[in-house]
Amino acid sequence: MASPRVDDPLDLGGITLRNRLYRAPLLECAGNGPDAAAVLAEELEPAARAGAGLICQGATIVRESGGCAALNMTSVTDPEFVASLSTVTDRVHEHGSAIAIQLEHGGLRSMETWHAGYRQEHPNLQQLAVSRPPRLLRLLDRLGFLDYDARVLSTDEVYDLAADFGRSAALATDAGYDVIHLAGANMGLIHQFLSPFYNRRDDEFGDGxxxxxxxxxxxxxxxxxxxxxxxxxxxxxAPPGIRRHLTEDDAVDICRRLADYGFDALVPVSGSVFWDASIVRGSYPKRAWSDEQYQAGYAAAFGGPLRARLVALGNRIEAAWYDFDPAWNEHLCRRVRDVVSVPVLCEGGIRERGHIDRLLGDACDAVGMARPFYAEPELPARLLGRDVADDTRAVCESCNNCAVPQVTGAGGVCRTPSVLRAAGALKKEGAYNRPPEPPEADGGDPER
Structure with missing residues (x-):
């Protein structure tokens, strides 16, 4: 049987995606204000209009207060507010795409840990913790770089938190979201349950x-x-010396168990035990760190200009350590795909059409991109189609100038002139003018 190509449909839990290219979760920084739905629609609709099979809205929080990993994250707890997000789902469905919402709680990665200004404004917020924070993190607390006042969840509170995920999922489904996407990596609370670095519980949840x-x-x-x-x-x-961590074998076993339990799709990703450059591999974002308009925000986030410079230095070291590696999750995804019968989705450093087609049917069943959408919101228009050349690639340079300013509350946009010029030239050439879909794929909700 021939391997699937990116333009082929995919069944995901009973929903037929029109193709195998998806917009992976990104921080939209839309908040919960009266304009949040409009901001989200403006961010997500272009990818649907350009033909992406699935649009993943970035991490949203399942509790009203606490648990946000970045400024201006959206919480999905108020029924009236979540109902207003039907504006977003309707606009995505108009173009024949499916839409997922990613649900999260930050736990020890929340802003009440690392954002100095936020801690001062919310002195009564405690982090939710799977277990007592690891020794290395407690050391950073004593040195003043982090601030832990963690409350370890009791068994009953863990069940309550799980119910919050279910409640937010129900509200989102009522608003028209097609898929529930759990933020199980990038050092959020679900990741902390799974990781032996964080989880030393002696109840049933000691098995994350x-x-x-x-x-x-x-x-x-x-x-x-x-x-x-x-x-x-x-x-x-994970850095050398961190003995308790999830190995690749552990991740494969977790995926097998989840598939057996009923999960409809899996996204295996490799990273560290910390929220660091291992999840956004690429160049050191010198432009972003040196931009004067963000200096006050960096100082507020990290506790002063000196500490902001120390964080920037750490970022420079991490960028050298975690250099860009095309499709860095490919090997892990391939191993998972060998042991599960549900779709495996691969993301992380995938930029070229030919590479996408080589991954499909081998390492994965669908391919996602995230940061490239900041520069090219309608990127699928260039990558989809039977006659697209193998060397057609995203203009993204993986420089991370888009990501660092988000710690100040800035939106996610491309800030690199050479990339913006390349995207602008493509726009003038009409590269994003996608031809109409065939009648059977035109408009309406994705097939169920």
């Missing part, structure tokens, strides 16, 4: 997969038969 199983049960009970997918981490980029 159990938390994902309970979350899945709550989604099924409250939201019905909506497709559920999750990221699954391997901590293969």
């Amino acid at each position: 997969v159990r938390f994902l199983e309970v979350v899945y049960d709550e989604i099924r009970a409250q939201a019905g038969d909506v497709p559920v997918m999750t990221k699954v981490p391997a901590e293969t980029a």
Whole structure:
């Protein structure tokens, strides 16, 4: 049987995606204000208009207060607000794409840990913790770089948190979201349950997969038969000396268990035990760190100009350590795909059409991109089509100038002139003018 190509449809939990290219989750920084739905629609609709099979809205928080990993994240707890997001789902569905919402709680990665200004404004917020923070993180607390006032969740509180995921999933499904995407990696609370670096519990949740199983049960009970997918981490980029971490074998086993339990799709990703450059590999974002308009925001976030410069130095070292590696999750995804029967989605450093087609049917069943959409919101228009050349690639240079200013609350946009010039030239050439879809794929909700 011939390997699938990116233009071929894919069944994901009973939903037929029109192709195998998706916009991976990004920080939209839309917040919860009266314009949030309009901001999200403006961010997400271009990818649908350009033909992406699936649009993943970035991490949204399942509790009203606490748990945000960055400024201006959207929480999905208020029924009236979440209902207003039907504006977003309707605009995506008009173009024949499916839309997923990613649900998250930051736990020890929340802003009440690392953002100095936010801690001062919210002195009563405690981090939710799987276990007592690891010794290395407690050292950073004593040195003043982090601030831990963690509350370790009791068994009953873990069940309550899982119910919050289910409640948010139900609200999102009512608003028209097609898929529930759990933020199981990038050092959020779900990742902390899975990781032996963080999880030293002696109850049933000492097995971190159990938390994902309970979350899945709550989604099924409250939201019905909506497709559920999750990221699954391997901590293969953990620094030397970190003995307790998720190996690649561990991640493969977690994926197998989740597929057996009923999860509809899996996104295996490799990273570290910390929220660092291992999840956004690329160049040191010198332009972003030196831009004067963000200096006050960096100082507010990190506790002063000196500490901001120290964080920038750490970023420079990490950028050299975690150099860009095309499709850096390919090997892990291939191993997972060998042991599960549900779709495996691959993302991380994928930039070229020929590479996409080589990955499909071998390492994965669908391919996602994230940062390239900041420069090219309508990127799928250039990558989809039977006659697209193998060397057609995103203009993104993986420089990370888009990501660092988000710690100040700035939106996610490309800030690199050479990339913007390249995208502008393509726009003038009409490269994003996607031809109409065939009648059978035109408009309406994705097929179920």
